[in-house]
Amino acid sequence: xxxxxxxxxxxxxxxxxxxxxxxxxxxxxxxxxxxxxxxxxxxxxxxxxxxxxxxxxxxxxxxxxxxxxxxxxxxxxxxxxxxxxxxxxxxxxxxxxxxxxxxxxxxxxxxxxxxxxxxxxxxxxxxxxxxxxxxxxxxxxxxxxxxxxxxxxxxxxxxxxxxxxxxxxxxxxxxxxxxxxxxxxxxxxxxxxxxxxxxxxxxxxxxxxxxxxxxxxxxxxxxxxxxxxxxxxxxxxxxxxxxxxxxxxxxxxxxxxxxxxxxxxxxxxxxxxxxxxxxxxxxxxxxxxxxxxxxxxxxxxxxxxxxxxxxxxxxxxxxxxxxxxxxxxxxxxxxxxxxxxxxxxxxxxxxxxxxxxxxxxxxxxxxxxxxxxxxxxxxxxxxxxxxxxxxxxxxxxxxxxxxxxxxxxxxxxxxxxxxxxxxxxxxxxxxxxxxxxxxxxxxxxxxxxxxxxxxxxxxxxxxxxxxxxxxxxxxxxxxxxxxxxxxxxxxxxxxxxxxxxxxxxxxxxxxxxxxxxxxxxxxxxxxxxxxxxxxxxxxxxxxx
Numbered sequence: 001x002x003x004x005x006x007x008x009x010x011x012x013x014x015x016x017x018x019x020x021x022x023x024x025x026x027x028x029x030x031x032x033x034x035x036x037x038x039x040x041x042x043x044x045x046x047x048x049x050x051x052x053x054x055x056x057x058x059x060x061x062x063x064x065x066x067x068x069x070x071x072x073x074x075x076x077x078x079x080x081x082x083x084x085x086x087x088x089x090x091x092x093x094x095x096x097x098x099x100x101x102x103x104x105x106x107x108x109x110x111x112x113x114x115x116x117x118x119x120x121x122x123x124x125x126x127x128x129x130x131x132x133x134x135x136x137x138x139x140x141x142x143x144x145x146x147x148x149x150x151x152x153x154x155x156x157x158x159x160x161x162x163x164x165x166x167x168x169x170x171x172x173x174x175x176x177x178x179x180x181x182x183x184x185x186x187x188x189x190x191x192x193x194x195x196x197x198x199x200x201x202x203x204x205x206x207x208x209x210x211x212x213x214x215x216x217x218x219x220x221x222x223x224x225x226x227x228x229x230x231x232x233x234x235x236x237x238x239x240x241x242x243x244x245x246x247x248x249x250x251x252x253x254x255x256x257x258x259x260x261x262x263x264x265x266x267x268x269x270x271x272x273x274x275x276x277x278x279x280x281x282x283x284x285x286x287x288x289x290x291x292x293x294x295x296x297x298x299x300x301x302x303x304x305x306x307x308x309x310x311x312x313x314x315x316x317x318x319x320x321x322x323x324x325x326x327x328x329x330x331x332x333x334x335x336x337x338x339x340x341x342x343x344x345x346x347x348x349x350x351x352x353x354x355x356x357x358x359x360x361x362x363x364x365x366x367x368x369x370x371x372x373x374x375x376x377x378x379x380x381x382x383x384x385x386x387x388x389x390x391x392x393x394x395x396x397x398x399x400x401x402x403x404x405x406x407x408x409x410x411x412x413x414x415x416x417x418x419x420x421x422x423x424x425x426x427x428x429x430x431x432x433x434x435x436x437x438x439x440x441x442x443x444x445x446x447x448x449x450x451x452x453x454x455x456x457x458x459x460x461x462x463x464x465x466x467x468x469x470x471x472x473x474x475x476x477x478x479x480x481x482x483x484x485x486x487x488x489x490x491x492x493x494x495x496x497x498x499x500x501x502x503x504x505x506x507x508x509x510x511x512x513x514x515x516x517x518x519x520x521x522x523x524x525x526x527x528x529x530x531x532x533x534x535x536x537x538x539x540x541x542x543x544x
Contacts, residue, residue, distance in 0.1 A: 012201075012243040012268055012354055013313070015052035015471045016459045017102065021321045022059055022081050024412045025230050027424035034412070034423070036082035036090050045441065049362060049452070050153050050459040053243060054094065055203050056103040057321055059087070063113050065172040066150075068104075069205060070111040074190045093200045100200025102243060107187055107232075108209045109173040114184075117174055121158055127371075131183045131216060133166035133175050146217055146332060151382075153357045154214070166214050168206075179211045191236040196496040206265070208248040208255075220250040226258055229266045243354075245315055246270045260312035269313040270356060275300045276323065279330075285401035287383060292330055294501055298475060298484055303328035304485075305351055305473040314353025316418050318344060321363050324408040328367035332503050332536065337364050337439075339536035342454045342524035346538040347484050352473060352496035360413050362455040363444045367408040370397065371441040376430050377406045414440040447525075457522055461540070465521070467495045476513065482506050483533065485513075487543075489493040495521070496544050500533035508533045516544040 036059065040116065046054065058068030061076040075089050091101050108118060119128035140155050143164055146154040148171070155164040156171050165363040166175045177183060182459040191202070207229070211222030229246075239246050244267040246259055251272040259270040279295055281288040297418040308314050318326035327333045331340030334454060341364040349355050372384055380401055387397045402408075415422030421436040425472025433439075444452035462468050471488035476496070483506070484499045496515055500506055509531055510517060 011241070012053070012481060014351075014462050015243070016050070016462065017055050017243070017352060017354060017356045018046055018049070018051040019055045019057070020058045021359060021410060022055075022131075023429060024410050024423070025359055026415070027426075027428065030425050032424050032426050032428045033080055035080070036077070036086040039290045039308055040086075040090050040093050043093055044098060045099055047491070048456070049357075050456050051099065051357065053100040053200055054400075055245075055356070056104060056225055058104045058106065058205075060103075063111055063172065065111070065393055066170050069106050070109070070113075070170065070173045071106050072113040072268075073115070075193060081131045088197060095198065100243070102201040102203055102245075103199055103253065104194040104205060105193060106205040107176065108206045109167065109169060111177045112174055114174045120174075121161065124161060126184075130180045131177055133165045133177050133212070134161070135166070135214070136162065137164050143214070144217065146214060152218070155460050166212075168212065168219055168391075170210060175212060178211070184231065186229070186350075188235040191232075195236065195242070195443075198244075201245075201268075202237075204244065204246040205272075205538060206249070207246040208250050216278065220248075221255065227268065229259070230399070233266050234263070237267075242268075244268045245354075249273055251306060253312075254306060256304075257312040259382075260308070260472065262311070263314075269315045271315050271317070272304065286404050287387075287397075289400060289403050294481060294484075295479065298355060301347075301351070302473065302475040302486070314347050314351065315356060316351055316353040317358070318348060319358035319409060320356070320371065321358070321409050322406050323358075323403055325365055326361065327364050327366045328408070329403070333364075333366040336536050337366070337501055338449075338451055338526055339534075340497040341451045343454060343501070343536040344526070344540040345451075345458055346497060346522065346540060347401065347499050349462065350468065350486070350495075350540055352392075352469070352471065352488070352490065355458075355462075357455065362452050363414070363439060363441055364451040365411075365414060366433065366435060366440060367402060367405075368411055369402050370407070370431060370460070371399075372401075374431050375401065375405065375407050377410070380405045380407060385519075416440050416442040454524065455520070461521055465495070466490055467493050471495065487515075494542050495540060497538070497540050498533070499538040500536055503535045505532050505534050507531060510541075510543070518542045518544055 015407045022034050025034040026042050027034050028037035059077055059081045060071045061073035061078045062068045062070050077084050079137050092484040094101050095173045116128045119126050120132050137143055142155045148154045150170050157164055167173050168175055208220040211228055212219050212223035213222050246267045248270045251270050256270050259266050279292045280286055281290045304314055326344050329346050371470050384397055411433045412423035412428050417437045417440055421430055421432045444450040467488050467490040471490035476485040482502050484501050486497055490497045519542045521540040525537050
């Protein structure tokens with residue numbers, strides 16, 4: 001049974017997923033906010049790119065206290081994005097183009113405006129009361145000193161009950177009580193309902209926190225976590241041929257082997273973030289920036305490749321809705337924007353795992369530099385205020401925002417060079433990047449050497465070359481301060497990826513490393529320069 005399962009349900013192993021942040025993708029009704037009909041309008045573009053699935057950031061009904069990660073109705077769509085009919089149309093239209101839709105599921109907490117919580121607050125005897133995490137207490141005396149991720153205590157007093165409820169995030173996001181089997185059944189019913197509608201998979205938000213033990217101050221990786229996930233998977237995901245990815249900030253390679261075990265007992269894969277914090281000062285916050293340790297980046301990505309091979313599955317990403325644009329972060333978004341964007345893509349897409357492309361990455365969209373008043377992200381706005389009050393210089397705080405602010409990823413997609421970049425006919429909810437005249441989809445589609453067509457080719461290569469999907473991994477030139485190179489091997493076939501990570505020309509010969517090129521699969525310069533790698537030069541090649 002397991003072998004059969006592996007063969008029929010591993011379609012996602014040679015697939016590429018595209019993440020859409022709906023608010024900023026395409027506005028179809030002229031209100032300045034992206035929506036589901038806007039996504040439908042652009043499906044042909046995504047089909048042209050060659051992606052297999054779309055992960056939608058949250059679109060369920062929500063008061064939008066936390067960008068839709070506070071769900072008030074799991075079985076309806078927020079009017080901002082459209083209707084349930086629009087969602088059903090999107091699923092069907094995507095399916096016609098061979099594209100599956102992944103929903104972003106938030107199962108650790110709900111909105112405080114969810115019907116379950118409104119009932120739960122009515123009395124301790126209400127059948128929904130135990131859907132949430134409560135502790136008796138006295139007003140002003142918290143059950144313990146736990147803090148919420150978004151600041152302040154993790155406990156909120158409800159005077160009519162004489163109890164506190166637990167919230168790991170916003171006060172408007174009460175944590176769900178997974179110890180209650182009735183709650184778990186409701187969740188499984190809801191997921192199966194979406195599966196019946198034809199959804200192709202799910203991204204599970206902060207899923208490693210559902211087994212929290214507040215009295216022991218345990219938030220992630222609680223003792224019952226994998227028991228809950230196995231039950232969730234058995235009751236839902238295993239009844240369909242789905243792709244599932246859990247967000248697990250606390251994951252290491254050993255835990256990832258449980259989450260993404262080849263027997264399919266939990267998820268297809270997890271998002272892990274070990275490589276994402278490498279330009280952060282140790283002990284500092286994400287705003288405390290340091291130079292990227294390139295050798296460490298190679299070591300960490302290689303560790304995940306080697307340790308999960310045959311025992312789990314990697315998710316591969318540089319960008320998402322919470323992260324700055326990779327070409328601005330670790331590439332060069334000015335003189336070598338195209339070369340460095342292609343280089344970063346090659347490193348990632350040459351590895352074992354399922355690659356994720358974040359909207360706009362495929363045309364090399366960059367970070368933005370706005371005035372503080374133009375930023376919308378609550379994390380950014382709060383941090384600016386706090387640091388100015390602490391005496392930081394405004395220019396230093398802005399430098400951190402330019403580098404790491406979440407709005408870098410949330411500016412509207414640059415479709416063309418018109419006033420609002422083809423995203424909307426009216427002023428969008430957030431300002432369009434000033435460089436949209438030069439960097440946009442229309443320009444990319446007209447230039448056969450564009451970043452777009454490079455990504456398209458990388459996606460195609462994964463489908464045509466089993467070595468990319470199944471081959472083992474060996475890091476080359478481990479201590480070289482400029483070159484990221486590795487070899488993939490499968491059934492006697494060898495493929496190498498070579499990348500100059502920096503903006504200088506360096507001496508290099510693959511032959512001297514013991515490899516003879518049989519065929520270049522992809523190359524970001526038109527021709528070779530024997531004995532050298534030019535700035536950000538990269539290629540994939542089949543070798544002897």
